[in-house]
Amino acid sequence: MTDKRPTLTLKPKAKPARTAASQGGGKPRPAAAPAQAEASKPAQATAPKPSYRPSAERAAARSAPPAPRDTARLRPSHEVKVAPQRDYRPDLKADSLALSLLGAANAVARVRGGSALPQALSAVFGAYEVTPQARGAIQDIAYRTMRQLGRCETLLGLMTSKAPEPPMLDGLLCAALALLDPPQGGQPPYEAFTVVDQAVTAAASHPDFAHAKAMVNAVLRRFLRERETLVEQALKQPLARWNYPQWWIDSTRSAYPQDWEAILTAGNAHPPLTLRVNRRRLDVAAYLEMLRAAGFDATQVGPSAVRLAQAVNVSQIPGFHEGLVSVQDAGAQLAAPLLDLADGMRVLDACAAPGGKSGHILETAEVELTSVDADPARLARVRDNLGRLGLAATLLAAEAQEGGWWDGRAFDRILADVPCTASGIVRRHPDIRWLRRKSDTLQLATLSSKILDNLWQMLLPNGKLLFVTCSLWPQESEAQAAAFAARHDALRLDAPGQLLPASGAGQDHDGLFYALFQKKAA
Numbered sequence: 185m186t187d188k189r190p191t192l193t194l195k196p197k198a199k200p201a202r203t204a205a206s207q208g209g210g211k212p213r214p215a216a217a218p219a220q221a222e223a224s225k226p227a228q229a230t231a232p233k234p235s236y237r238p239s240a241e242r243a244a245a246r247s248a249p250p251a252p253r254d255t256a257r258l259r260p261s262h263e264v265k266v267a268p269q270r271d272y273r274p275d276l277k278a279d280s281l282a283l284s285l286l287g288a289a290n291a292v293a294r295v296r297g298g299s300a301l302p303q304a305l306s307a308v309f310g311a312y313e314v315t316p317q318a319r320g321a322i323q324d325i326a327y328r329t330m331r332q333l334g335r336c337e338t339l340l341g342l343m344t345s346k347a348p349e350p351p352m353l354d355g356l357l358c359a360a361l362a363l364l365d366p367p368q369g370g371q372p373p374y375e376a377f378t379v380v381d382q383a384v385t386a387a388a389s390h391p392d393f394a395h396a397k398a399m400v401n402a403v404l405r406r407f408l409r410e411r412e413t414l415v416e417q418a419l420k421q422p423l424a425r426w427n428y429p430q431w432w433i434d435s436t437r438s439a440y441p442q443d444w445e446a447i448l449t450a451g452n453a454h455p456p457l458t459l460r461v462n463r464r465r466l467d468v469a470a471y472l473e474m475l476r477a478a479g480f481d482a483t484q485v486g487p488s489a490v491r492l493a494q495a496v497n498v499s500q501i502p503g504f505h506e507g508l509v510s511v512q513d514a515g516a517q518l519a520a521p522l523l524d525l526a527d528g529m530r531v532l533d534a535c536a537a538p539g540g541k542s543g544h545i546l547e548t549a550e551v552e553l554t555s556v557d558a559d560p561a562r563l564a565r566v567r568d569n570l571g572r573l574g575l576a577a578t579l580l581a582a583e584a585q586e587g588g589w590w591d592g593r594a595f596d597r598i599l600a601d602v603p604c605t606a607s608g609i610v611r612r613h614p615d616i617r618w619l620r621r622k623s624d625t626l627q628l629a630t631l632s633s634k635i636l637d638n639l640w641q642m643l644l645p646n647g648k649l650l651f652v653t654c655s656l657w658p659q660e661s662e663a664q665a666a667a668f669a670a671r672h673d674a675l676r677l678d679a680p681g682q683l684l685p686a687s688g689a690g691q692d693h694d695g696l697f698y699a700l701f702q703k704k705a706a
């Protein structure tokens with residue numbers, strides 16, 4: 185989505201088209217429920233973190249006296265670049281849609297700068313010091329925008345001659361368009377003219393783009409007037425049609441010539457909130473009863489998996505804080521059973537954070553578990569998650585492709601849930617498609633083959649290694665598994681292989697890959 189548009193002016197009108205949407209107005213509808221489940225599992229990519237100035241420093245900068253005129257004279261004005269005030273907290277009402285739009289615009293701009301959306305949102309929440317309700321609204325708008333970014337950018341491209349600058353202004357327009365133009369069949373969460381009015385208020389409140397408030401008004405009103413023509417034109421471009429970068433569409437199509445459209449569509453759906461029942465503490469029937477008593481509608485979708493009919497904040501899930509359940513996709517719940525665990529085994533979870541599968545392993549049998557992850561901050565989440573479940577493992581912050589951390593005692597079972605492009609879990613992490621580059625696939629496949637080779641020497645004869653990715657690309661999954669089996673003369677046992685993402689009454693899970701290997705007896 186590199187934009188090469190030269191200067192920012194409004195393009196001349198397309199053929200005007202009157203639409204029902206242009207007749208809207210009136211009071212705002214309530215904000216959609218926050219996308220809590222979406223934020224519960226962060227992206228695997230460790231994206232570059234944005235840098236901020238501490239708020240005290242920002243305050244000092246705001247109250248600093250203006251630079252003496254002489255200083256300005258020393259440099260021609262075109263060399264003086266004003267640093268964008270991304271963390272500027274405008275004087276907007278805490279519960280206003282304008283503040284939520286601005287927060288979402290900020291998060292979208294950070295993602296475009298390389299940050300993963302959960303981190304971008306944390307930064308925005310910290311900078312704006314928003315209420316929990318506003319957090320929910322910002323998060324909801326930001327996730328909606330990520331799912332429709334290709335379409336919104338294409339529409340903007342049709343209405344302006346250059347990508348709006350600074351990036352937050354572009355983010356604001358995309359966020360507003362995402363609210364005005366929900367996916368097919370979707371109900372707009374706010375009245376159209378409220379969105380326009382609040383987007384203009386948001387623009388006017390920010391020193392970096394207050395000058396563009398008339399442009400924001402003009403673009404959004406034009407969209408409402410000419411929606412039909414603009415959308416029809418936009419949808420001719422695959423970026424707008426599918427909301428993925430072209431390379432992603434091409435890769436999916438070449439790997440799955442029959443299913444690529446269904447796969448791309450599944451990646452744009454809202455993920456369900458699926459729970460794993462801690463069967464050490466209670467069985468699924470008892471938990472379903474507990475949910476019913478608390479007024480929740482839910483269905484069993486796997487041996488330990490329960491899907492809630494409505495997503496809610498984790499703090500509202502009955503038994504969550506007490507460790508009766510964890511949030512985990514139904515497909516991810518296949519790992520622990522495939523490991524064929526028994527009490528007393530030594531087990532390694534080599535890429536463990538945030539600890540979903542570590543928790544499931546410990547719920548399944550009395551094993552001695554070592555959980556390794558390269559990212560110490562993410563490893564802390566394993567400790568927290570196991571703590572909530574009342575379970576414990578040895579936690580090591582280390583690189584799984586290296587051996588320095590290993591005490592030399594071989595393992596009965598190894599889980600290698602390796603870092604990958606995460607192309608199978610885009611419905612939970614709609615930012616991933618915009619953050620990834622095509623070359624990441626090869627780089628990550630190279631790293632995971634090093635990890636697998638290193639772990640194999642740590643496995644006992646007859647021991648089993650389960651290789652897992654949440655990728656859809658064969659280079660990271662089946663091709664990798666086949667090459668590994670050949671390199672090590674490993675037995676390949678029964679496992680699901682590539683699970684394509686599915687959503688529906690019967691099956692509803694992310695896209696994951698499973699290959700199970702056994703080491704031959706010595």
Ligand SMILES: C[S@@+](CC[C@H](N)C(=O)[O-])C[C@H]1O[C@@H](n2cnc3c(N)ncnc32)[C@H](O)[C@@H]1O
Nearest residue numbers: 535536537538539540541558559583584601603
């Ligand atoms: C797919 S996630 C693991 C999810 C986890 N198994 C679960 O179920 O919650 C991959 C993890 O690998 C970690 N990672 C990335 N590179 C690594 C490396 N070289 N060695 C060990 N862990 C690594 C990432 O920090 C990330 O937490």
